Amino acid sequence: MAYRRLANNRKTFLGPTAPRKHFPSATENKIEQKSVNRPNGLSSTSSHPLTDLVENKKLQCYESETKESFDRIIPFLKRISALQHEEDFVEKSQLLAKAELGIELPIHILEKAWVQPLDMRALFAACVFKAHEHSSEKFFHSDPLNASSDSQSAKSFQSFLYECGFHLLDVTPCSDGRLAHSIAYALRIPFSSVRRRSHAGAMFDVENTVNRWVKTEHERYRENSPNSPNEQTCYLKVVLYHFSSLDPSHQGCAAHGSNDKLAAASGYQLLLDFQESIENSFCCGASVDLLLVGLDTDTDAIRVHVPDSNNNVNLDDWVCASEIYEETKHLSVDQAMSKISERINLGASGQPKPGMVEFIRRLIVNNISQIDYVRHFHNGSYPDAGHAERFIGVGIGFKEVHLRNLTYFAHLDTVEEGAPDLDVGIKIFKGLNVSRDLPIPIVIRFDYSGKVPGARQRALSDCKRVNSAIFSRYRYLVDDGLLHTCLTIRDRDTKSPAEVVGSSLNPVLQEEH
Numbered sequence: 001m002a003y004r005r006l007a008n009n010r011k012t013f014l015g016p017t018a019p020r021k022h023f024p025s026a027t028e029n030k031i032e033q034k035s036v037n038r039p040n041g042l043s044s045t046s047s048h049p050l051t052d053l054v055e056n057k058k059l060q061c062y063e064s065e066t067k068e069s070f071d072r073i074i075p076f077l078k079r080i081s082a083l084q085h086e087e088d089f090v091e092k093s094q095l096l097a098k099a100e101l102g103i104e105l106p107i108h109i110l111e112k113a114w115v116q117p118l119d120m121r122a123l124f125a126a127c128v129f130k131a132h133e134h135s136s137e138k139f140f141h142s143d144p145l146n147a148s149s150d151s152q153s154a155k156s157f158q159s160f161l162y163e164c165g166f167h168l169l170d171v172t173p174c175s176d177g178r179l180a181h182s183i184a185y186a187l188r189i190p191f192s193s194v195r196r197r198s199h200a201g202a203m204f205d206v207e208n209t210v211n212r213w214v215k216t217e218h219e220r221y222r223e224n225s226p227n228s229p230n231e232q233t234c235y236l237k238v239v240l241y242h243f244s245s246l247d248p249s250h251q252g253c254a255a256h257g258s259n260d261k262l263a264a265a266s267g268y269q270l271l272l273d274f275q276e277s278i279e280n281s282f283c284c285g286a287s288v289d290l291l292l293v294g295l296d297t298d299t300d301a302i303r304v305h306v307p308d309s310n311n312n313v314n315l316d317d318w319v320c321a322s323e324i325y326e327e328t329k330h331l332s333v334d335q336a337m338s339k340i341s342e343r344i345n346l347g348a349s350g351q352p353k354p355g356m357v358e359f360i361r362r363l364i365v366n367n368i369s370q371i372d373y374v375r376h377f378h379n380g381s382y383p384d385a386g387h388a389e390r391f392i393g394v395g396i397g398f399k400e401v402h403l404r405n406l407t408y409f410a411h412l413d414t415v416e417e418g419a420p421d422l423d424v425g426i427k428i429f430k431g432l433n434v435s436r437d438l439p440i441p442i443v444i445r446f447d448y449s450g451k452v453p454g455a456r457q458r459a460l461s462d463c464k465r466v467n468s469a470i471f472s473r474y475r476y477l478v479d480d481g482l483l484h485t486c487l488t489i490r491d492r493d494t495k496s497p498a499e500v501v502g503s504s505l506n507p508v509l510q511e512e513h
Contacts, residue, residue, distance in 0.1 A: 103131075121482065124438055125439050128441040165355035174198065174202045179242055186302065204270060213235055241256075243297070245299060255420075264305070289353070304344075324340055328340065394412065
């Protein structure tokens with residue numbers, strides 16, 4: 001079966017029945033288009049009929065190119081290390097850096113190599129920061145995922161959301177870097193169509209989420225954006241937790257002790273708390289729709305806890321995309337689509353809303369492409385089953401990060417309130433980097449609105465404040481050169497990349513007397 005149920009559990013939540021609704025054929029038309037997207041060199045017989053192989057190839061090229069820019073750093077630095085006692089060391093190093101990484105190294109670090117050992121830790125951090133800076137520039141200048149707000153894919157997805165009865169999609173994944181690609185890859189949703197805030201264990205802040213709901217509804221009333229308040233649509237809040245199918249006891253969610261039942265239960269409770277907060281605080285039947293999704297970090301297959309019309313789920317029941325993949329891989333496109341809808345309805349706790357069924361079906365269809373992505377390009381499961389992030393992202397922003405195991409997120413306004421998330425990231429990087437005598441690279445980011453007077457300066461102040469707090473909290477790492485920071489800000493009202501406004505690697509200016 002494509003859904004799970006423990007033998008000693010019953011489906012205890014039953015909701016009222018709702019009339020079935022037939023949706024327009026836009027989704028089916030898109031799937032039919034996918035079925036012919038099979039480029040030369042990729043065998044259609046080895047993939048699912050719903051898989052979009054053209055999109056898979058595009059995503060693989062972007063992933064490979066971006067990650068390789070980080071993975072070239074250590075081999076490059078080993079070559080630099082061997083040159084540090086040569087007479088023209090600085091010139092040779094810069095030429096190599098330009099040729100191999102496309103960057104310039106900090107000159108003040110190189111010039112000290114004749115009086116003291118070359119600071120390889122600082123150079124490593126500098127290269128990581130430059131690689132991130134370049135990837136940010138490419139993301140905003142060329143839209144490699146073809147998912148910016150004015151892209152056809154974003155416009156099409158927003159129309160699809162309306163058809164399903166939702167006006168905004170708000171997703172909270174775990175901040176684990178193995179979920180950083182969850183929107184653009186695992187779920188195949190245009191990044192500009194989603195409000196994404198990652199938190200350790202997917203444990204989002206209910207009060208902050210209520211405030212974002214208020215802002216969204218206010219814009220509907222004041223600006224008819226994203227749609228009119230007269231339209232009967234809902235705010236959809238999604239929690240995306242994770243688990244490991246290959247090593248469930250060790251490679252699950254660290255914030256929940258690799259206990260996927262606890263991860264699911266904790267995420268669902270927060271969803272219910274959010275719903276109750278809205279219903280208790282606002283009149284006129286104000287409410288939200290909720291969805292709980294799990295992601296297998298080994299294979300990228302999702303499992304969806306299908307809610308009934310009252311947002312009730314049984315945590316021991318879910319619809320499994322990998323099982324649906326196997327059940328439908330020899331069917332026609334139409335047969336596969338029909339089977340997916342059937343499985344979703346069977347896996348619900350009660351009578352689900354037709355729009356929710358359609359939305360979940362889109363997620364599963366998209367995820368089938370990702371299952372094939374992992375099978376074709378990673379032999380069925382990722383070789384880096386555990387953490388392999390390249391840097392920690394701290395603050396508010398990082399719209400450009402959509403690759404697995406590239407970044408550990410710690411979304412926060414202050415280090416004090418975000419300490420649990422940040423401490424988890426530091427612990428991860430002690431194993432990844434510090435154990436190899438490499439520093440922990442932290443990129444601090446605060447986005448701001450250029451429409452608001454003084455916002456840029458406040459974002460800059462926020463960066464400096466958080467940077468100072470990080471140095472105080474992890475002074476023992478800073479003093480040993482095992483933690484470096486790069487401060488960035490970005491105007492979210494534009495398509496400009498992040499702007500670097502400071503770094504712990506900057507030369508210390510001598511005071512004048």
